[in-house]
Amino acid sequence: MINNKPPRDGYGEALLDLCRNDENILVLDADVAKSTRTIWVKEQFPNKFLDVGISEQDLIGISAGLASEGIVPFASTYGVFLSGRGFDQIRTTVCYDDLNVKLVGAHAGISVGPDGATHQALEDMALMSVLPNMTLIAPCDSNEAYSATMAMFKHKGPCYIRFGREAIPLFTNKEDDFQIGKAKVLKEGNDCTVFACGSMVHEALMAQEILEKEGISISVVNVHTIKPLDNETVLKFAKKTNCAVIAQEHQKIGGLCGVVSQYLAQTYPVPIEYVGVADTFGESGEPAELMKAYGLTKNDIVLAVKASISKKK
Amino acid sequence: MEKIIRKDILEMIHSAKSGHPGGALSAVEIMSALYFSDVFRYDVNDSAMENRDRFILSKGHAAPVLYAVLGNAGFFDKKHFKTLRKFGSILQGHPHAKHLNGCDMSAGSLGQGLSIAVGKALALRMKNIDANVYCLVGDGELQEGQIWEATMSAAQLKLDNLCLIVDYNGIQLDGNVADIKDVYPLKEKFESFNFNVIEVDGHNKEELIKAYKMFKANVGKPTAIIAKTVKGKGVSFMENNANWHGLAPNDEELKLALKEIEGGLK
Numbered sequence: 191m192i193n194n195k196p197p198r199d200g201y202g203e204a205l206l207d208l209c210r211n212d213e214n215i216l217v218l219d220a221d222v223a224k225s226t227r228t229i230w231v232k233e234q235f236p237n238k239f240l241d242v243g244i245s246e247q248d249l250i251g252i253s254a255g256l257a258s259e260g261i262v263p264f265a266s267t268y269g270v271f272l273s274g275r276g277f278d279q280i281r282t283t284v285c286y287d288d289l290n291v292k293l294v295g296a297h298a299g300i301s302v303g304p305d306g307a308t309h310q311a312l313e314d315m316a317l318m319s320v321l322p323n324m325t326l327i328a329p330c331d332s333n334e335a336y337s338a339t340m341a342m343f344k345h346k347g348p349c350y351i352r353f354g355r356e357a358i359p360l361f362t363n364k365e366d367d368f369q370i371g372k373a374k375v376l377k378e379g380n381d382c383t384v385f386a387c388g389s390m391v392h393e394a395l396m397a398q399e400i401l402e403k404e405g406i407s408i409s410v411v412n413v414h415t416i417k418p419l420d421n422e423t424v425l426k427f428a429k430k431t432n433c434a435v436i437a438q439e440h441q442k443i444g445g446l447c448g449v450v451s452q453y454l455a456q457t458y459p460v461p462i463e464y465v466g467v468a469d470t471f472g473e474s475g476e477p478a479e480l481m482k483a484y485g486l487t488k489n490d491i492v493l494a495v496k497a498s499i500s501k502k503k
Numbered sequence: 504m505e506k507i508i509r510k511d512i513l514e515m516i517h518s519a520k521s522g523h524p525g526g527a528l529s530a531v532e533i534m535s536a537l538y539f540s541d542v543f544r545y546d547v548n549d550s551a552m553e554n555r556d557r558f559i560l561s562k563g564h565a566a567p568v569l570y571a572v573l574g575n576a577g578f579f580d581k582k583h584f585k586t587l588r589k590f591g592s593i594l595q596g597h598p599h600a601k602h603l604n605g606c607d608m609s610a611g612s613l614g615q616g617l618s619i620a621v622g623k624a625l626a627l628r629m630k631n632i633d634a635n636v637y638c639l640v641g642d643g644e645l646q647e648g649q650i651w652e653a654t655m656s657a658a659q660l661k662l663d664n665l666c667l668i669v670d671y672n673g674i675q676l677d678g679n680v681a682d683i684k685d686v687y688p689l690k691e692k693f694e695s696f697n698f699n700v701i702e703v704d705g706h707n708k709e710e711l712i713k714a715y716k717m718f719k720a721n722v723g724k725p726t727a728i729i730a731k732t733v734k735g736k737g738v739s740f741m742e743n744n745a746n747w748h749g750l751a752p753n754d755e756e757l758k759l760a761l762k763e764i765e766g767g768l769k
């Protein structure tokens with residue numbers, strides 16, 4: 191049996207470990223500390239925590255200042271407001287000056303649920319993926335969120351990590367090797383490759399099982415780092431299977447879909463199908479209900495794989 | 504009417520199993536003094552009436568109080584209450600104007616409403632329409648810089664058809680506003696930004712109505728009504744408790760809460 195756990199727990203656990211090691215960090219939040227789990231730092235290491243209040247632009251600016259003086263800030267809030275409200279600050283202050291700011295976008299994706307469209311970050315990866323100097327990571331479970339946070343801390347330069355609110359299957363280990371920019375091959379098959387990130391990775395694994403029973407063999411690649419993209423692995427699997435599906439809990443535009451498609455269009459064009467939100471806003475509803483209604487389940491991946499295979503020459 | 508609104512808010516959030524009771528309950532009198540008096544001009548049969556007054560709920564998470572008010576005013580059937588936050592509902596977690604009769608603006612990302620109100624007030628003045636624009640913000644929300652950008656715009660433009668209402672309940676999501684990022688003193692701040700400032704007890708409907716009338720009589724400056732409130736007002740265990748910012752009552756808690764509300768405000 192696979193347990194479920196929200197990826198933000200892995201983020202919070204990593205922060206606590208960094209604090210225990212007395213690393214030179216400051217964890218910042220913008221009045222959503224319970225949601226992002228930075229409250230754990232507030233409770234256990236209050237001198238490593240700052241709540242700037244409901245001020246996302248200020249959050250990013252303060253973090254930029256801290257980073258420029260050698261402290262590693264973890265600027266945490268909902269992904270929708272972090273990437274949206276603070277975009278200019280991220281672009282023209284953090285990325286332009288290549289500052290070592292860690293941006294943490296919680297409650298990303300449509301699975302935020304009942305709060306509705308205003309709180310569902312479906313554009314943050316697109317926004318972050320167009321920024322020079324930015325590293326963009328979408329971990330697939332709580333343990334990978336832990337590893338990614340640790341890796342982000344060691345990495346120098348702007349990083350944005352995003353994860354959803356819900357408890358999702360925990361199927362990796364904290365000890366697994368995690369390298370920024372190095373995709374993980376989870377299944378190897380010959381008919382099609384699913385490149386997925388975040389919550390879609392586990393869906394892709396379940397789709398693989400369904401397809402296997404139908405005699406279709408697919409590869410599943412966890413592309414946790416959207417930027418910089420692991421070109422080598424993407425190209426290798428495009429050549430191996432000659433068609434692909436790209437899956438992200440996000441608009442189909444931009445993010446992993448955009449980055450992989452652009453790379454393959456230039457190097458080795460293959461038929462591609464997308465599993466993502468189809469250029470529309472979300473709405474209120476239960477997480478699972480929304481994932482289904484907006485086409486973000488294993489069944490949608492199964493259909494996309496078949497469609498992609500059917501387009502092969 | 505305030506009892507009904509409070510009851511509707513709690514039942515709505517209870518059936519949704521999520522939502523924000525604290526900041527909805529603190530704004531009940533602010534809203535009822537506006538909609539259930541002779542202050543606010545509206546026509547439930549013509550929500551696009553040109554000279555209607557405009558209301559913007561900038562603190563969009565308090566949606567249930569807006570829904571309770573609009574439903575009781577007759578903009579839509581109250582049967583929708585139990586669909587709050589559910590798939591396909593006109594009552595989204597945060598107001599979506601496109602599908603909600605009587606709602607002028609969507610909201611949910613804090614700090615944006617006052618700028619919109621400035622634009623609306625300016626447009627009304629340009630079009631010579633005699634109507635007012637009301638905008639409700641939270642005190643925590645004042646931490647957003649955009650609020651102060653808009654404040655300067657409103658004063659610069661001398662928008663005396665614009666009324667900002669601050670739900671001064673002292674609590675935001677993570678705790679006390681003063682402990683996180685102090686926004687006080689409000690009266691002096693808004694006065695120094697060239698607003699006409701009125702301080703009221705935000706749970707006293709008569710005082711609120713009087714304040715709205717003072718706003719209407721005021722010329723040459725935008726108005727800020729600082730309404731001193733209690734977060735979670737009317738339900739003792741929710742009052743002044745940040746934990747009830749975004750938490751739905753369970754069956755037992757709902758029962759207790761409704762009983763207290765029946766007893767009236769203390």
Ligand SMILES: Cc1ncc(C[n+]2csc(CCOP(=O)(O)OP(=O)(O)O)c2C)c(N)n1
Nearest residue numbers: 221526611612613641642643644674675676
């Ligand atoms: C831009 C933005 N940042 C953060 C949030 C998350 N959030 C929702 S309500 C809230 C606290 C609001 O506090 P306050 O304005 O005092 O409202 P009230 O106490 O009246 O409910 C926060 C941080 C948001 N909705 N929008």
